[in-house]
Amino acid sequence: MTADLILFLGLALVAVATALGMLFSRNAIYAALFLVLNFVTVAIFYLVLSAPLVAMAQVTVYAGAIMVLFLFVIMLLGAEKLPAGEVLPWQRPLAVILGFILVAEAVYLLVTRAQAQGQVPQPQAAANTMDNLRDLGQTLFNQYLIPFEVTSILLLVAMIGAIVLTLREKKESN
């Protein structure tokens, strides 16, 4: 067992455990905090995969902004707990069974038929240098300039949409 494999298995265990913790939490705030842990674990995965910029973007945007937004809305709506009670009692066991079938099929296919070839290289110190960052920036702004600009328009539309959706209209008083 090399150190790489031990590191991967430890991080994978934490990622899956926090995902399951989010799935099974009755309290919405605990679920959100579990998801924050999951995002930070995936960011550490990105560091192991020699992608430091994406790792920091993940921590800043996903764990730092999106999850904070979730926590704001959870506390704004007071949605920590939902009352128990099922409308369709057979729905949950059926969903669990189908989910198990899906994961069993996916793992079986990935292990026997559709194996991804290749070995992930060890994280090099060269990934954290300005040269790597400059190459990434050049690729982003040369080959992927159009998606970059379109993303800015998408963010503008999302901002306008969020404001319009939560706007309270002033009532005319007669």
Place this chain on the structure above:
Amino acid sequence: MVPLNYYVILSAVLFTIGVLGVLTRRNALIIFMSIELMLNAANLAMVAFSSVLQEFTGQIFVFFVIAVAAAEVAVGLALIVGIFRAKRSIDVDQMSGLKG
């Protein structure tokens, strides 16, 4: 040196946990969080491939996915707040106003 297949299997397992969250939970916010988990699982697979192929394409695509996820969360949470204002509940089993 970890085989790439391990990363893809981990991504598939995380994705399935997200799918289970969408299927079994009734709280609209937890369903939304499970969708974010699914996006994250796909991001992990993309960065793993980018690391093996020594290309930047995977990482750049992950940037765009993160930006799109942020936009989607903003609009989705605005929708959930609007629904809560109208119905005082975010239980998706009660969102049956369009039922025939």
